[in-house]
Structure formats: structure tokens, C-alpha cells
Amino acid sequence: MNTRQKILIPILLATACAAGVLLGGKLDFSSSDALFSSNPKKQKLNRLIDYIDYEYVDDVNTDSIVDITVNKILENLDPHSVYIPKEEYAGVIENMQGDFVGIGVSFYNVNDTVVVIQALEGGPSEKIGIRGGDRILYADGTPLFNKDITNDSLTKHLKGEEDSRVTLKVKRKGIKDLLTFKVKRGRVPLKSVDAAYMLSPELGYIKVNRFSETTYKEFEEALEKLKKEGANQIALDLRDNPGGYLSEAIKIVDEFLEDDKLILYTKNKSGSVEETFSKRKGLLEKGDLFVLINENSASASEVVAGALQDNDRGTIVGRRSYGKGLVQREMDLGDGSAVRLTIARYYTPTGRSIQKPYDNGNESYFKDYMRRYKNGELSNADSINVDDSLRYETPEGKIVYGGGGIIPDVFIPQDSNNERNNIKLLLHGGYMSRFIFNVLEENRTFYNNVKREDFDEKVTISNEMVQDFVRFVGNGNIRLSVNNHTTLLKQYLKAVIAQQLYGTTAFEKLINENDPAIEKVLELSQKN
Structure with a gap:
């Protein structure tokens, strides 16, 4: 990978994290009209917009003026008070609700044809037998292979009202006639728990990718499943988890703490404090607990890590977390758009704020990852800057620090040559997924008939496939040298094959092999 791309990696990772830490808590703001109806500042803005609308010499889109104005106002407050335009709001809500209404497939548009990547687990298509590689040619008689049809139009044909039906005509390789599916x-x-499986006979592993409305329910089911399989220790992986609903994070913490333990408290502009305590019998109040975090673990992820660390419950493993300790409240603006406004700060049980400074503006704030990258913090724990004035002590005497993220108890350095991050960049950019889809398409009958228990033996990644991938990304103007990457690249390519065939748990199990943080957790587990 060339020098320019290596520089871009930390920037892109920081941007991805920043885009995902906007929601700290969802609260009702239905009384907003009463709050603002007599505000003279609001009237001033209204008069200005009306004046432009009626008198300005050229035609102006005043909607765009309003959007710009709102964005500028929020930019001057803090990095996490944000405006969500109406064209984006529905997608944001869908992602955080944890589900959507549709037929339940992920797909590519290949040569003007809808080709199924995977029937989503638990969705209608999976239940009736639609498989990866199927080509959906017609929906209720409407051709879906029109060159002019857009992805938005395709989505409208496949989504619809709950319990409504659609008849699909599907072409499957190896079968002459079209198949008919009434869906x-x-x-x-939209699962937020990516994986739940046993790392050892006693240690269970749960990967949470965000905190949506369904996260606690998914987590509870995963934890109960692992306990039945013999788990009395848990590794909770919150790496790259950007946060989400605070309430879901609190319920997860409650599963690990005894009753009446402080989880966090919030403080608003008037100084009003609201405390949250554990209040019910948890599923794993005893037994070893390990929480994995990194520089992209933010917001609600930090609530979980901070609450457990401050209550001397478990071991935090990884690198210093992002540093977002602000709570947002959402307000509907009445036209399909919304604002998320910071209304409080949250504090961990010892009293520390983990919000990193933003006094130098948003641009500087979001470049914090670059500073960590350059000062060596990601590779050496001694390079983490701490402020002695923000020093706190847990009930058992452990020293912890506020002022910017959760510092782990056990530090795991980033790969010295940034190898894993380079590959993750290609993964998140969609290169691996598209390449593997093409690989599966070449021999779809074989791959669709490989049983999960036979996968490791029957599916191998050859050196030729690695070179094919290098040429594939080269077509996208990415120069990839595999001299130091071959083993790890093969591991990730095989994991993506498993993901497209069997789902996210199969993927996580494969990419976790030889992962330094997972290996450290296994070591700690065995010692305990």
C-alpha cells in the first residue's frame, strides 16, 4: 500500500468514528414549540429568511439557506450537536431501530440485474429459501433488469408495508426455469450483536457493533446462550463500536453489577445531577469479565467500559477509547429533519468525565486520531498523556484518569506495520466483499453446498486468489504490496467468504484467530 494511502488510513478511521458518535441518548422533546414560540431571536431569523425570499434580486432556495444556518449554529456549539437533513433522517432512524420492513436480502446490481449477496439471517427471504447468487428478475411482474432502474427504485419494489406480499421470479444457476417465491x-x-461463541470451554465472546433499540435484547439472548454452553467468563468486544442509545448500554452494564452500584451520572447546564444505578439481578454478576476497546470505541461503549472499570468489575483490554462524554437530545424540526443537541455531560462512577477537549474547534477535535497516531500512543502505553489533576481512584484503589477516553487496564499495541488496519480499510471500503462475491459467482453451486462444519477443510485461499485480489484493487487505483500481508490477507478473504455464506458470527470467528487482543484475553482467562 503506498504512502498516501497509509496517511489516509488514520484519517478515514477517525472520520468513520466521528460519524458514528452522534447519539448519546434519545429523549422526548415534544414540548419544543412551547419553548420557542415567543423567542425574539427566532423571529429575527424568520424575518431575515422571509426578506431574502421576497426581495432578493435572484431566486434563492431558502431551504438550503436554513440548512446552512442550522449547521453553522451547531458547529459553534460542540462537535456532537448535529443537524440531520430529512433525506438522511429515515436511514439514521432505521439503522438505530434495529430492523426494517422488507424481503431481507443484501444485493449487488450486476450487469443491470439484482443479484443476491446474502439472504439476511432471520428475514423473510432466508425463511423461504432464497440464496446467495440468486438473480431477482421480476417483482410482481415488473422487470428489475432495466438499465435505467436505480437502487432507490429497486428498494421500493423490494420494501413495502409489513405483511404485504410480493411475488419474485428468480433465476438460479444450474436450474433451467425461473423459480417463483411468494414473499x-x-x-x-439489523443486528447489533455480530457474534456470540465460545473462545474456550469457560470463556464466551460477544461482539457488539453499536447500541440500537434492540441491542440489549440481542445481548441478553447471546449471554443466555453462552451460559448454557458453559461460559462463566465473558469477553465483551466493543472495538470500533461508535455508541448509540445510552439506555441500551446501561442495561448491559446492569447484567454484570450487583444491585445499587452507580453506573453513571449526568449533569446539565443548571448543575442538576441525575444518577443511574444497577437495579436488578444480572446474568453474570460473578465470574471474570473482559471488555475490549480501541480508539474507535466511543460514547455508549465508553459508558460500559467506564462503569465496569470504576466499579472494579472486569478488565479493560485494548487502547484508549475515543473520548465522547456528551449526551444528546433529539428534536424533530417538523419537516422530516432533526437536530441532536448536547444537553448534558455524563460522568463515570468515580466522577471522571471522559470527554476529550474541543476548545480548538471541530476540525482539531476530529484530527485527534492523527495526533495519537503520530505521538506513538497507539503502539506504546507510555505515550498516553494523562493529567494528574484528573486522577481518580476506584473503591479497590485502582488509579484511573479522566479528560479524554477510557485508558485500558491492559494495553494492546496496534500492529507495528499497520498491517491489520490496511486490510480493514479495504474490507470497510467494500473491496473484499465485491471481490469475494465474484469468486463465489464463479462456482456458486459448490460454495452454496459447503456445510459450515466442512468449510475450513473444503475452502482454501490460494496464492493465485491473493494475486487476483491485488489486481482487483489495482483496478481501483490502489497499490497493494502483499509481501508482509499474505497470511493475514488470506485470513480476511476466507472470513469474507464465510460471512457471505453463513453470516457475521462465522466472519468474526475467523478474523479473531491470532488477534493479539483475543490472545491476551485468553491468556488472562487461563491465569484466573
Whole structure:
């Protein structure tokens, strides 16, 4: 990978994290009209916009003026008070609800044809037998292979009202005639728990990618499953988790703490404090607990890590977290858009704020990852800057620090040559997914008939496939040298094959092999 791309990696990772830490808590703001109806500042803005609308010499889109104005106002407050335009709001809500209504497939548009990547687990299509590689040619008689049809139009044909039906005509390789599937649209889960499996006979592993409305329910089911399989220790992986609903994070913490333990408190502009305590019998109040975090673990992820660390419950493993300790409240603006406004700060049980400074403006704030990258913090724990004035002590005497993220108890350095991050960049950019889809398409009958228990033996990644991938990304103007990457690249390519065939748990199990943080957790687990 060339020098320019290596520089871009930390920037892109920081941007991805920043885009995902906007929501700290969802609260009702239905009384907003009463709050602002007599505000003279609001009237001043209204008069200005009306004046431009009626008198300005040229035609002006005043909607765009309003959007710009709102954005500028919020930019001068803090990095996490944000405006969500109406064209983006529906997608944001869908992602955080944890499900959507549709037929439940992920797909590519290949040569003007809808080709299924995967029937989503738990969705209507999976239940009736639609498989990866199927080409959906017709929906209720409407051709879906029109050159002019857009992805938005395709989505409209496949989504619809809950319990409504759509008849699909599908072409499957190896079968001469079209297959007919009558699909009843339903709620398709957008899972926030990517994986739950046993790392050892006693240690269970749960990966949470965000905190949506369904996260606690998914987590509870995963934890109960692992306990039945013998888990009395848990590794909770919150790496790259940008946060989400505070309430879901609190419920997860409650599963690990005894009753009446402080989880966090919030303080608003008037100094009013609201405390949150554990209040019910948890599923794993005893037994070893390990929480994995990194520089992209933010917001609600930091609530979990901070609450457990401050209560001397478990071991935090990884690198210093992002540093977002602000709570947002959402307000509907009445036209399909919304604002998320910071209304409080949250504090961990010892009293520390983990919000990193933003006094130098948003641009500087979001470049914090670059500073960490350059000062060596990601590779050496001694390079983490701490402020002695923000020093706190847990009930058992552990020293912890506020002022910018959760510092782990056990430090795991980033790969010295940034190897894993280079590959993750290609993964998140969609290069691996598209390449593997093409690989599967070349021999779809074989791959669709490989059983999960036979996968490791029957599916191998050859050196030739690695070189094919190098040429594939080269077509996208990315120069990839595999001299130091071959083993890890093969591991990730195989994991993406498993993901497209079997789902996210199969993917996580494969990429976790030889992962330094996972290996450290296994070592700690065995010692305990």
C-alpha cells in the first residue's frame, strides 16, 4: 500500500468514528414549540429568511439557506450537536431501530440485474429459501433488469408495508426455469450483536457493533446462550463500536453489577445531577469479565467500559477509547429533519468525565486520531498523556484518569506495520466483499453446498486468489504490496467468504484467530 494511502488510513478511521458518535441518548422533546414560540431571536431569523425570499434580486432556495444556518449554529456549539437533513433522517432512524420492513436480502446490481449477496439471517427471504447468487428478475411482474432502474427504485419494489406480499421470479444457476417465491414482507433485523461463541470451554465472546433499540435484547439472548454452553467468563468486544442509545448500554452494564452500584451520572447546564444505578439481578454478576476497546470505541461503549472499570468489575483490554462524554437530545424540526443537541455531560462512577477537549474547534477535535497516531500512543502505553489533576481512584484503589477516553487496564499495541488496519480499510471500503462475491459467482453451486462444519477443510485461499485480489484493487487505483500481508490477507478473504455464506458470527470467528487482543484475553482467562 503506498504512502498516501497509509496517511489516509488514520484519517478515514477517525472520520468513520466521528460519524458514528452522534447519539448519546434519545429523549422526548415534544414540548419544543412551547419553548420557542415567543423567542425574539427566532423571529429575527424568520424575518431575515422571509426578506431574502421576497426581495432578493435572484431566486434563492431558502431551504438550503436554513440548512446552512442550522449547521453553522451547531458547529459553534460542540462537535456532537448535529443537524440531520430529512433525506438522511429515515436511514439514521432505521439503522438505530434495529430492523426494517422488507424481503431481507443484501444485493449487488450486476450487469443491470439484482443479484443476491446474502439472504439476511432471520428475514423473510432466508425463511423461504432464497440464496446467495440468486438473480431477482421480476417483482410482481415488473422487470428489475432495466438499465435505467436505480437502487432507490429497486428498494421500493423490494420494501413495502409489513405483511404485504410480493411475488419474485428468480433465476438460479444450474436450474433451467425461473423459480417463483411468494414473499411476505416482514421485519428484518439489523443486528447489533455480530457474534456470540465460545473462545474456550469457560470463556464466551460477544461482539457488539453499536447500541440500537434492540441491542440489549440481542445481548441478553447471546449471554443466555453462552451460559448454557458453559461460559462463566465473558469477553465483551466493543472495538470500533461508535455508541448509540445510552439506555441500551446501561442495561448491559446492569447484567454484570450487583444491585445499587452507580453506573453513571449526568449533569446539565443548571448543575442538576441525575444518577443511574444497577437495579436488578444480572446474568453474570460473578465470574471474570473482559471488555475490549480501541480508539474507535466511543460514547455508549465508553459508558460500559467506564462503569465496569470504576466499579472494579472486569478488565479493560485494548487502547484508549475515543473520548465522547456528551449526551444528546433529539428534536424533530417538523419537516422530516432533526437536530441532536448536547444537553448534558455524563460522568463515570468515580466522577471522571471522559470527554476529550474541543476548545480548538471541530476540525482539531476530529484530527485527534492523527495526533495519537503520530505521538506513538497507539503502539506504546507510555505515550498516553494523562493529567494528574484528573486522577481518580476506584473503591479497590485502582488509579484511573479522566479528560479524554477510557485508558485500558491492559494495553494492546496496534500492529507495528499497520498491517491489520490496511486490510480493514479495504474490507470497510467494500473491496473484499465485491471481490469475494465474484469468486463465489464463479462456482456458486459448490460454495452454496459447503456445510459450515466442512468449510475450513473444503475452502482454501490460494496464492493465485491473493494475486487476483491485488489486481482487483489495482483496478481501483490502489497499490497493494502483499509481501508482509499474505497470511493475514488470506485470513480476511476466507472470513469474507464465510460471512457471505453463513453470516457475521462465522466472519468474526475467523478474523479473531491470532488477534493479539483475543490472545491476551485468553491468556488472562487461563491465569484466573
